[in-house]
Amino acid sequence: VYLFDLFYHGKSDRPNRKLLINSWSNTFRLFLEKEGIDYFEIGGYSLGGRFVLQVMHQFPKQVRRVYFMAADGFYKSPWYRLAVNMRPLFKIMMTHPTLFDRFLVLAEKWNLANKSLLKFSKQELSLREDRVRVYRSWVYFRKMFLSKADLLKVVNSTDYQVTIVLGTKDNIIESKKVLSTLGKQSKARIEVIEYRHHQMIEASFRLLF
Numbered sequence: 001v002y003l004f005d006l007f008y009h010g011k012s013d014r015p016n017r018k019l020l021i022n023s024w025s026n027t028f029r030l031f032l033e034k035e036g037i038d039y040f041e042i043g044g045y046s047l048g049g050r051f052v053l054q055v056m057h058q059f060p061k062q063v064r065r066v067y068f069m070a071a072d073g074f075y076k077s078p079w080y081r082l083a084v085n086m087r088p089l090f091k092i093m094m095t096h097p098t099l100f101d102r103f104l105v106l107a108e109k110w111n112l113a114n115k116s117l118l119k120f121s122k123q124e125l126s127l128r129e130d131r132v133r134v135y136r137s138w139v140y141f142r143k144m145f146l147s148k149a150d151l152l153k154v155v156n157s158t159d160y161q162v163t164i165v166l167g168t169k170d171n172i173i174e175s176k177k178v179l180s181t182l183g184k185q186s187k188a189r190i191e192v193i194e195y196r197h198h199q200m201i202e203a204s205f206r207l208l209f
Contacts, residue, residue, distance in 0.1 A: 007140075007141075009137075017140060019143065021054060021144065025059075039062050039063075041063075042055055043066065046071065049069075049074070049173075056154040063160060064160050065161050066161070068164040069204040070200035070204075073146070083139075094132060095128070095135070100131065104121060156185075163188065166178055167193055167197060168192055168193070169194055169196045
């Protein structure tokens with residue numbers, strides 16, 4: 001079993017620049033060659049879902065099973081679109097805690113976002129290093145999305161099992177939006193459980209294994 005720290009997470013190291021799909025594919029290919037891996041199962045939680053979708057797209061003959069747990073990559077939220085399209089402002093917000101805190105207060109006052117999402121943001125982005133990591137991940141990984149056509153193809157046109165676990169109480173990866181993207185005819189095994197985003201790894205493992 002191999003567990004990966006995504007770039008800008010854990011002890012991983014990478015320059016502050018945009019990650020291109022070909023660069024990620026080459027990195028993953030070198031890993032497979034180094035470890036002598038011909039076939040594999042792969043899973044992704046949250047942001048890792050975007051990378052798993054790219055692996056499915058780039059290495060279709062080597063994948064044997066896929067697990068998604070509260071996974072990103074199936075749609076783009078309005079907040080994400082706004083942030084990456086206004087990157088200079090987003091950078092200022094993430095590197096200046098006073099401005100970010102004021103923004104959260106205004107967002108709550110004007111009902112711009114779900115209260116649970118705002119609470120999660122306050123808890124998870126209280127430290128500057130956490131905010132910087134979010135900035136880097138959102139901005140430098142912005143090209144790591146499949147088109148909707150390619151996404152539906154890799155999920156619905158595979159010979160292996162694709163399992164997608166979603167949380168009804170997850171305000172980060174909203175189950176309704178993922179299900180809407182996939183459509184009612186999806187071939188994936190879809191499990192919807194009553195858990196929040198940060199609970200989904202443990203809950204998914206209990207369900208699947």
